[in-house]
Amino acid sequence: MNLSEVTERISRKLEAKGAQPDRQKIESRLRRLVEEFGVHVDEAERTVTADLAREHNVTGVGSTSTELRPIHEIVPGEWVTIEGKIVALTPPVSPSIAQTGIIADSSGAMRFVTWARANAPAMEYGHWYRLESAVVDEYKGAPNLKIHSGTTIARMEKDAPLLPSITPIAELKPGVGSVRAKFIQEWDASHDRMLQTGLLGDETGTIKFVIWKEEGAGSSGTSPAAPKEPLGKDKLELDAVYNIFYATVDEYNGRLSLALNTAMYIADEGDIEVGRTETEIRGALVHVAPGSGLIKRCPVEGCNRTLSRQNYCPVHEIQPEFRYDLRLKAVLDDGVRARNVLMQREVVEALTGITLEEAVQIAETNPLGMDEIFYRIRNTVLGRYYTCSGNEFGGRLLVNACTPIVFQPEELAALLNRAGGEPA
Amino acid sequence: MKPQSAFEREPARRVFASELRETRYQFKDGEDEKSPTYVILPTGIRSNRIFIAGTLTEKQRQGDQNIFYRGRVVDPTGTFFIMAGSYQPEAMQQLARIEPPAFVAVVGKPNLYTTPDGNCLVSVRVESVAVVDRETRDLWVLDTARETLDRLDAFGTTDDSRKAQEEYGTQPDVYKKIVYDALTQVQL
Numbered sequence: 001m002n003l004s005e006v007t008e009r010i011s012r013k014l015e016a017k018g019a020q021p022d023r024q025k026i027e028s029r030l031r032r033l034v035e036e037f038g039v040h041v042d043e044a045e046r047t048v049t050a051d052l053a054r055e056h057n058v059t060g061v062g063s064t065s066t067e068l069r070p071i072h073e074i075v076p077g078e079w080v081t082i083e084g085k086i087v088a089l090t091p092p093v094s095p096s097i098a099q100t101g102i103i104a105d106s107s108g109a110m111r112f113v114t115w116a117r118a119n120a121p122a123m124e125y126g127h128w129y130r131l132e133s134a135v136v137d138e139y140k141g142a143p144n145l146k147i148h149s150g151t152t153i154a155r156m157e158k159d160a161p162l163l164p165s166i167t168p169i170a171e172l173k174p175g176v177g178s179v180r181a182k183f184i185q186e187w188d189a190s191h192d193r194m195l196q197t198g199l200l201g202d203e204t205g206t207i208k209f210v211i212w213k214e215e216g217a218g219s220s221g222t223s224p225a226a227p228k229e230p231l232g233k234d235k236l237e238l239d240a241v242y243n244i245f246y247a248t249v250d251e252y253n254g255r256l257s258l259a260l261n262t263a264m265y266i267a268d269e270g271d272i273e274v275g276r277t278e279t280e281i282r283g284a285l286v287h288v289a290p291g292s293g294l295i296k297r298c299p300v301e302g303c304n305r306t307l308s309r310q311n312y313c314p315v316h317e318i319q320p321e322f323r324y325d326l327r328l329k330a331v332l333d334d335g336v337r338a339r340n341v342l343m344q345r346e347v348v349e350a351l352t353g354i355t356l357e358e359a360v361q362i363a364e365t366n367p368l369g370m371d372e373i374f375y376r377i378r379n380t381v382l383g384r385y386y387t388c389s390g391n392e393f394g395g396r397l398l399v400n401a402c403t404p405i406v407f408q409p410e411e412l413a414a415l416l417n418r419a420g421g422e423p424a
Numbered sequence: 425m426k427p428q429s430a431f432e433r434e435p436a437r438r439v440f441a442s443e444l445r446e447t448r449y450q451f452k453d454g455e456d457e458k459s460p461t462y463v464i465l466p467t468g469i470r471s472n473r474i475f476i477a478g479t480l481t482e483k484q485r486q487g488d489q490n491i492f493y494r495g496r497v498v499d500p501t502g503t504f505f506i507m508a509g510s511y512q513p514e515a516m517q518q519l520a521r522i523e524p525p526a527f528v529a530v531v532g533k534p535n536l537y538t539t540p541d542g543n544c545l546v547s548v549r550v551e552s553v554a555v556v557d558r559e560t561r562d563l564w565v566l567d568t569a570r571e572t573l574d575r576l577d578a579f580g581t582t583d584d585s586r587k588a589q590e591e592y593g594t595q596p597d598v599y600k601k602i603v604y605d606a607l608t609q610v611q612l
Binding site: 284333340384405410416418419 | 432433434435436437438475477500528529530531551552553554556557559560562564566567569570572574600601603604606607610
């Protein structure tokens with residue numbers, strides 16, 4: 001980006017507010033930041049703009065225009081003016097935040113946050129607002145609209161119905177998303193605050209979802225049917241199809257999940273043929289990760305976490321009444337891609353020939369204890385060729401079946417041909 | 425700013441001993457101290473991890489203060505030199521337990537050394553090693569043959585293979601022959 005272009009833009013922003021900035025001064029400051037200090041141009045622009053705004057005693061500088069923008073076009077780093085409807089309000093996670101939620105227009109939706117320091121009027125659920133000079137940045141990989149002290153908020157007397165556009169699950173991105181999906185699998189809640197969790201699927205794929213318990217009544221109203229009596233969210237019913245509007249799409253370790261607390265969901269007619277694409281991979285098992293073998297799990301209902309050697313659960317502390325389990329965390333490598341695989345007890349038992357009961361007995365009588373099982377399993381599977389099939393989930397294959405690859409003479413013949421000779 | 429992409433484990437390339445023996449070119453991908461080091465294999469792919477299977481024919485313990493084990497693993501085309509030191513205690517102990525001769529599978533990192541008289545040696549720093557059966561060794565020969573042929577098919581079309589051409593002047597036919605000879609040693 002050309003610095004004089006940036007200079008021009010900054011000075012015009014300031015002039016629009018009635019200040020008379022010195023262009024040379026702007027440019028020299030930019031140059032100093034960019035060339036001497038290696039600051040990124042965007043950042044330098046922001047810094048210089050903010051500095052000069054302070055020097056000239058003007059506020060609200062930054063918005064390149066007051067032109068109205070559709071939400072789905074906005075990218076992080078922009079100052080924008082938008083008109084949208086508050087479709088969700090969520091409890092603020094920190095005292096420095098006054099309000100968080102989701103604002104939507106007909107083009108899309110975005111999470112927003114109002115800083116407590118902004119002294120902004122509280123926005124109400126279900127109403128339309130015009131926001132001028134809000135700034136968009138990125139939070140947890142998703143665009144997020146920040147309402148600060150320079151933002152002007154005006155309530156609009158508009159009540160256009162909004163029909164959110166449905167996104168196929170495979171195409172969801174962090175931020176806000178609406179899906180039409182079937183509730184295909186219910187999982188045990190792994191946390192006290194979880195109301196329900198499981199798997200949603202549509203034709204294109206599956207995604208994990210969570211509904212959190214809402215704390216206290218009256219703190220927020222997220223159910224559009226009854227915005228004034230927030231009695232927490234309803235649970236989903238297994239095998240039913242739902243239209244889910246404005247769920248929050250979170251990303252963690254490259255894997256997406258849906259939080260339905262911001263969403264409104266209504267059961268829908270019909271059924272969905274869920275695209276449960278079972279992946280099959282072949283390769284050599286090149287690594288057995290720690291945490292494989294015989295493990296102890298937390299016995300608390302719905303917890304199931306792995307305990308440490310001292311029987312410590314990160315949530316429920318010491319649990320002497322643990323239960324044993326077998327699993328294998330490994331890497332299957334085909335020479336082109338290395339993939340994490342996770343095998344549960346049944347698969348491990350079949351693969352290694354050691355049952356859980358036997359493993360427990362060995363561990364209790366062997367001086368190496370649980371390590372003995374780890375070594376036995378590792379020595380059985382490491383360096384061997386396997387075909388694993390299962391569901392890929394968050395960069396890891398949850399293995400449903402694992403079979404050793406056997407030597408096929410035809411394959412040898414085919415390769416000999418390919419290498420350019422007569423079959424031996 | 426680009427979001428940091430999730431860590432991806434480097435795949436273990438399949439390579440015959442006679443190809444690895446010819447490997448001379450090593451480079452670092454990035455400026456960082458922790459950036460991975462790769463070798464370019466003569467058939468034209470970068471690698472910082474390999475998977476080999478063969479017969480462990482010899483094993484020696486060396487060093488007094490810093491104990492390490494050296495071993496020789498033989499495949500149909502030649503010999504791999506493997507080593508495991510006290511920086512890889514797990515691998516070292518695994519290797520210590522194995523009595524040659526035995527079929528083994530080894531996952532490790534290729535390393536280049538230059539001897540004082542200017543010779544270049546390639547050794548494999550073991551990450552893990554396990555005793556396997558003959559069938560696994562044979563499957564590895566097929567697997568390695570297939571991967572090597574795949575690389576030869578793509579030779580000249582990728583950046584890494586152009587680099588290999590520049591560094592080694594690789595003649596694909598020579599490696600096809602190596603693959604063929606290796607395959608003929610697999611017994612039906």
